[in-house]
Amino acid sequence: MNLRRQVGQFLKRHGVKTIVDSHTHIYKNSQKRAKKRKTITMTYGRFPAERLLNIEKKLCAGFGVKTRRVSFGLPNYAIDHREHNRYVLAESKKNSTITPLALITLETSQNSIQRLVRLGFKGFKPYPEFSSKKVTSIFDYVSPNLIRIANKTSKPIILHISHDIPSSRIVQEINKLSSLMPNSRIVLAHMGETFLNRSIRHELYQGIKNLRNVFVSTSMCGEPALFELAVMTLGPSRIMYGSDAPFYLSHSTLIQYDKKEMHNTTQPHGRDFVEVTREKFSWTDQNIRNKILAEERAKIPRILDWQVQGLYDALKKLYMQKKINSKQIRQILGGNAMRVFR
Numbered sequence: 001m002n003l004r005r006q007v008g009q010f011l012k013r014h015g016v017k018t019i020v021d022s023h024t025h026i027y028k029n030s031q032k033r034a035k036k037r038k039t040i041t042m043t044y045g046r047f048p049a050e051r052l053l054n055i056e057k058k059l060c061a062g063f064g065v066k067t068r069r070v071s072f073g074l075p076n077y078a079i080d081h082r083e084h085n086r087y088v089l090a091e092s093k094k095n096s097t098i099t100p101l102a103l104i105t106l107e108t109s110q111n112s113i114q115r116l117v118r119l120g121f122k123g124f125k126p127y128p129e130f131s132s133k134k135v136t137s138i139f140d141y142v143s144p145n146l147i148r149i150a151n152k153t154s155k156p157i158i159l160h161i162s163h164d165i166p167s168s169r170i171v172q173e174i175n176k177l178s179s180l181m182p183n184s185r186i187v188l189a190h191m192g193e194t195f196l197n198r199s200i201r202h203e204l205y206q207g208i209k210n211l212r213n214v215f216v217s218t219s220m221c222g223e224p225a226l227f228e229l230a231v232m233t234l235g236p237s238r239i240m241y242g243s244d245a246p247f248y249l250s251h252s253t254l255i256q257y258d259k260k261e262m263h264n265t266t267q268p269h270g271r272d273f274v275e276v277t278r279e280k281f282s283w284t285d286q287n288i289r290n291k292i293l294a295e296e297r298a299k300i301p302r303i304l305d306w307q308v309q310g311l312y313d314a315l316k317k318l319y320m321q322k323k324i325n326s327k328q329i330r331q332i333l334g335g336n337a338m339r340v341f342r
């Protein structure tokens with residue numbers, strides 16, 4: 001049976017009525033940067049809300065589910081982050097199924113952040129790329145202003161962990177951030193971060209398991225073992241579906257270093273795999289990419305298919321083992337995000 005039919009039956013069996021995608025980017029007019037930096041925005045120079053909604057509609061046709069999404073712009077040097085915010089907010093006013101998050105820089109003032117909440121933003125998205133500092137810590141891009149107002153207004157943030165933070169400090173920094181904003185919530189994108197190897201993620205989940213206001217989202221991940229690990233360590237109420245649209249339209253795969261005899265101990269964070277994409281994303285090693293593409297091009301799946309397959313496999317297995325129930329499956333696919341981004 002194909003994945004589509006399996007997923008359809010799975011959603012029906014567990015009474016899933018709404019799927020909430022907790023991590024989507026919508027934006028227009030990124031062409032300028034696309035010319036300058038031949039990376040992601042070359043492929044996805046524009047990704048207006050209509051396009052995302054159409055893709056979701058097509059994907060979920062026949063499943064009898066409604067879709068909602070948490071949306072924000074992109075870190076982008078050519079387009080002012082405020083322009084992204086205006087676009088996302090305007091789209092959320094036209095369509096109440098879009099939950100808007102505001103991009104925040106190190107310089108955004110307390111008044112501006114408070115104003116964004118009054119305007120209707122439901123949370124915040126700081127980015128290491130926005131920092132004017134040399135980033136070696138979460139606090140180089142999550143400002144005291146943001147922490148204070150997020151806590152005061154009880155609005156969540158989605159957090160990326162920068163590559164430049166030593167892995168030995170990640171747990172400690174998230175603990176500190178969590179304690180500084182007890183009324184707010186923190187969602188770690190990409191199940192912690194795609195570049196962290198398995199043993200570091202193991203340590204990360206252990207290190208945050210008592211932080212009740214810290215969650216992980218499945219965006220850009222498709223490894224069933226990782227989802228199972230997070231569910232078993234953090235519990236099903238702290239993991240939520242997220243896709244990272246539009247990048248999920250790319251074709252990408254993870255290749256184990258050891259499998260390819262390319263184990264590289266100089267990689268930061270002891271990365272134990274290499275992400276290979278058909279598109280020339282800035283974070284992929286071009287030499288390795290070219291070598292693998294030559295061998296495996298035909299086998300490289302669309303990220304979305306890999307994500308859905310991985311999450312489906314993990315949830316099905318956990319359900320069969322009676323480690324989660326239908327209600328918890330509904331929470332992972334939507335309920336948790338609704339609760340966090342309120």
Ligand SMILES: [Zn+2]
Binds near residue numbers: 023025244
């Ligand atoms: Zn993203």
